[in-house]
């Protein structure tokens with residue numbers, strides 16, 4: 001299996017050749033947004049001119065952004081602006097939608113994620129996803145967490161992986177005496193932390209979270225937010241949220257997406273309007289459209 005280190009990554013496609021990057025040197029300064037320059041060693045994603053289409057419909061365009069290691073990046077904007085679509089493009093989840101097509105460049109650790117030699121299964125192991133609705137498998141708590149490692153062929157040390165993943169997801173103390181019970185019997189907040197434990201169990205570098213708290217009450221939401229702050233030192237996190245307070249509380253950088261009418265086909269296409277430090281985006285945005293959205297005048 002390919003290794004992740006601080007300095008390099010190799011994305012392995014077992015049927016064809018390896019794509020190996022000794023050091024992430026893909027940080028072309030001119031490709032980065034105008035704000036703070038990124039240290040190449042910290043550059044996890046470098047996205048340029050990304051558009052995502054469903055058939056002929058361009059759902060979202062003009063996505064240019066870099067994502068740095070151990071940062072939390074929030075994606076915000078009105079419904080339909082393409083947040084989930086963009087998030088799914090970060091681990092090739094859109095591949096599972098037959099009409100979906102991506103143009104532009106999405107570079108992960110110096111590797112073009114959409115290179116045909118890249119194995120999407122390996123991508124999704126390194127770049128895990130947590131969905132809006134907790135989605136435990138109808139299996140035991142233990143088997144839910146052990147699922148990914150087992151698929152990857154791991155047989156030994158599963159107890160340790162399950163325990164450490166549940167500890168990181170701040171769920172261990174609540175479930176350690178009933179690991180054999182069905183995960184369906186957990187509360188919504190516990191199920192969402194289980195989903196996080198399941199994603200963490202494959203030792204990803206990145207966690208993508210699509211409105212992970214939207215089905216949770218304020219206490220469970222606070223729990224997930226605390227958890228994000230705790231695990232941030234080990235993971236790079238991208239989170240879609242409709243809750244602007246949440247984006248302001250948890251994230252380091254925020255990307256604001258909006259929608260505009262496409263004159264060619266009379267449909268509303270999403271676009272990335274502004275991407276900057278969270279504190280700046282919420283206090284002193286550069287773009288009037290961002291200002292209107294965060295002050296509640298639009299969306």
Ligand SMILES: Nc1ncnc2c1ncn2[C@@H]1O[C@H](COP(=O)(O)OP(=O)(O)OP(=O)(O)O)[C@@H](O)[C@H]1O
Pocket residue numbers: 054059077078079080081082083084085086097099268270
């Ligand atoms: N599987 C799909 N097939 C066709 N069009 C889709 C598909 N998924 C999303 N779209 C369209 O792409 C656009 C962006 O949708 P997306 O779900 O990414 O928006 P969003 O910002 O996540 O919205 P929300 O805040 O409501 O979750 C919308 O116009 C949507 O109708």
Ligand SMILES: [Mg+2]
Pocket residue numbers: 083084085240
């Ligand atoms: Mg969405």
